Amino acid sequence: xxxxxxxxxxxxxxxxxxxxxxxxxxxxxxxxxxxxxxxxxxxxxxxxxxxxxxxxxxxxxxxxxxxxxxxxxxxxxxxxxxxxxxxxxxxxxxxxxxxxxxxxxxxxxxxxxxxxxxxxxxxxxxxxxxxxxxxxxxxxxxxxxxxxxxxxxxxxxxxxxxxxxxxxxxxxxxxxxxxxxxxxxxxxxxxxxxxxxxxxxxxxxxxxxxxxxxxxxxxxxxxxxxxxxxxxxxxxxxxxxxxxxxxxxxxxxxxxxxxxxxxxxxxxxxx
Numbered sequence: 001x002x003x004x005x006x007x008x009x010x011x012x013x014x015x016x017x018x019x020x021x022x023x024x025x026x027x028x029x030x031x032x033x034x035x036x037x038x039x040x041x042x043x044x045x046x047x048x049x050x051x052x053x054x055x056x057x058x059x060x061x062x063x064x065x066x067x068x069x070x071x072x073x074x075x076x077x078x079x080x081x082x083x084x085x086x087x088x089x090x091x092x093x094x095x096x097x098x099x100x101x102x103x104x105x106x107x108x109x110x111x112x113x114x115x116x117x118x119x120x121x122x123x124x125x126x127x128x129x130x131x132x133x134x135x136x137x138x139x140x141x142x143x144x145x146x147x148x149x150x151x152x153x154x155x156x157x158x159x160x161x162x163x164x165x166x167x168x169x170x171x172x173x174x175x176x177x178x179x180x181x182x183x184x185x186x187x188x189x190x191x192x193x194x195x196x197x198x199x200x201x202x203x204x205x206x207x208x209x210x211x212x213x214x215x216x217x218x219x220x221x222x223x224x225x226x227x228x229x230x231x232x233x234x235x236x237x238x239x240x241x242x243x244x245x246x247x248x249x250x251x252x253x254x255x256x257x258x259x260x261x262x263x264x265x266x267x268x269x270x271x
Contacts, residue, residue: 001084002150002176002205004248005112006033006139006259007042009147014061014108017147018044018213023061034254035109037083041066043154043174045105046217057219062154064105068175069157070095076157076171085153087179087206087231091224096175099153101222106208107176109148110259111141113248114201116194136265137248138200142207143187143240151177151206151216151231177206179233188240192264197239207234 008031011023029042043064046057068082085096115135142148157171181197181204189195197204208216208230215221216230242261247253 001114001178001201001203002112003037003083004251005035005148005150005205006110007031007035007108008033008110008256009108011042011061014042014044014147018061018106018108019059020044020061021059022049027061027063029063031256032254033256033258034248034251035066036251037067039066040064041107041174043105043107043152044217045103045154046219057217059217062105062172064154064172064174066176067173068095068099068153068155069171069173071098071155071157073157076159076173082175084178084203085175087151087177090153090177090231091228096153097224099155099175100227101224102219103154104216104219104227105152105154105174106213106217107150107152107174109150109205111139111148112150112205113137113139113244114204115249116200134246135249137244137246138190138194138241139244139259139261140197140200140204140239140241142238144238148205149208149210149213151208153177177231178203179206179231180204182233182236182239184236186240187237188242190242190264193243194241197241200241206231207238209234209238 011028040063043062046059048055049058069076090096090100115137117135152174154174159169162169181202183196183198185195194200212230243265248258
């Protein structure tokens with residue numbers, strides 16, 4: 001799954017990486033080292049500009065809320081639970097299938113966090129001696145330091161309780177697509193820790209390699225069978241993972257120090 005990630009790149013940098021044609025200063029977000037559901041996030045998408053005579057798709061950097069609200073929803077309350085869409089079923093689930101066909105985006109990140117219950121903690125849990133095991137967070141990122149381009153979907157939702165000219169009349173929300181975690185060895189693995197992403201968690205965000213960006217973002221591609229090959233996981237061996245402070249477990253903590261690599265898991269959370 002993807003329940004927390006880091007996104008520290010500036011809009012100017014993202015514009016260069018993704019060949020952004022349009023982004024507004026008011027759409028800019030400060031670096032966020034502890035992105036959590038319901039927060040506003042940067043998204044890359046191809047869409048015609050509003051009120052433009054030319055209807056060609058324009059690559060934009062937009063500010064969306066993480067937690068997808070389907071256009072047909074009666075309220076936005078379920079958005080916080082719809083942060084992830086499974087690659088295996090995204091084309092058929094009522095909440096996601098329309099967006100998959102027409103509203104795909106890329107959510108740029110440095111990497112994502114995932115939590116592992118340490119061996120000693122798991123043994124205590126099995127023995128019934130501890131009900132809430134202490135978990136060690138790991139940061140997962142491309143081994144070459146490139147942007148982690150997560151496949152996403154976005155959707156528009158109209159709040160009918162507000163007038164048309166109200167600034168919050170329209171919600172634009174998104175979801176991260178996830179896939180099965182790699183079982184192949186990590187490109188760089190911690191000495192005392194997991195050796196594959198599947199050792200950390202059975203799911204992972206679907207990372208899009210640059211050769212798939214244009215096809216994924218192209219709104220003219222609407223045929224589901226044509227799109228499904230884009231959901232194939234990236235080549236194995238591109239990722240690394242390392243332990244970070246349990247401070248990241250508290251969403252109120254936010255700063256570059258959360259990405260600092262620890263020499264090993266914190267005491268009581270040994271893998």
